[in-house]
Amino acid sequence: MSGPGGHADPAYLLDASGPAAPPRDNGELVFRAPWESKAFGLALALTDAGLIDWEDFRRALIGEISGWETAHPSGEGWSYYDCWLRSLERVVSAGGLVGAGAVADRAAQLAALPPGHDHADAGHPGHDHPHAGHDHPAAGHDHD
């Protein structure tokens, strides 16, 4: 991850600190960080699979948003998808799909991983490729 406390994306802060002058760009990105798109996609996939009810989720979202607004009258630090993610965690936990403790544990594990931890089993540069799954090409090459 980035340095200490380095998760504050400046684009966020800018956006939240200028509420009187809302950005009007028609072409803005739908998601400002990959985790936002993940939280969005999870909510839709779970609804699509019938595992959560959209209306339950929406009610949770309204609760998160109004709770946040009450606690932060200045509006500083606003993150819509943070409220979204918290709501999703709540309905997923209430529905018995994944408990909050399991999410916290897994997140702590992920936080403890060294940078560049993705693809833990793919770090063998310079090795010969293992041929697994390379079908022998002879079938298509019958030279008489």
Add this chain to the structure above:
Amino acid sequence: MTTAADDLDPALRAEALASLLIERGLVDEGVMNNFIKTYELSVGPMNGAKVVARAWIDPSYRERLLADGTGAIAELGFKGPQGEHIVVLENTPGVHHVVVCTLCSCYPWPVLGLPPSWYKDPSYRSRIVREPRAVLAEFGLELGEDVTIRVFDSSSEVRYMVLPLRPAGTEGLSEEELAALVTRDAMVGVAQAGTP
């Protein structure tokens, strides 16, 4: 309790939640990514713009659109989540409509895509109701005192979309050329349709 998880970065929590749901077979990663890609790339205000352009050139379509937004929009092939109950609000020279969701961020996804960040912002959601004229002016939309502004609050039951006024001097334009004048902001009601 969620307290422990609350202290962690949302990126880590989202990744944790996703990995657990995928491992347990509750979420198909392909389905999840497909939803993301669809809303990042395919579903957006260009859909709504086509609806508006059709309504401008075809009076019977316009009538159907105002009577049954969801049905008329589905005629053009646009449907899906958050599009079940779309009501279209027609602007006139004397009445301007603007849309908000004061409680969360309800928005007609099939025609407009996902909402822009300002639509979700606490300040837009509260101020547009209290002082719509001032907020619209900040968007660059100065409306005369003779124009009535009506603010519509979206809800789980109804998602609103604005049918903007057709700009003057567009009589000879094709449907496609007209659609190019229709912006997302015009369909939320914080702008007028552009001029060619």
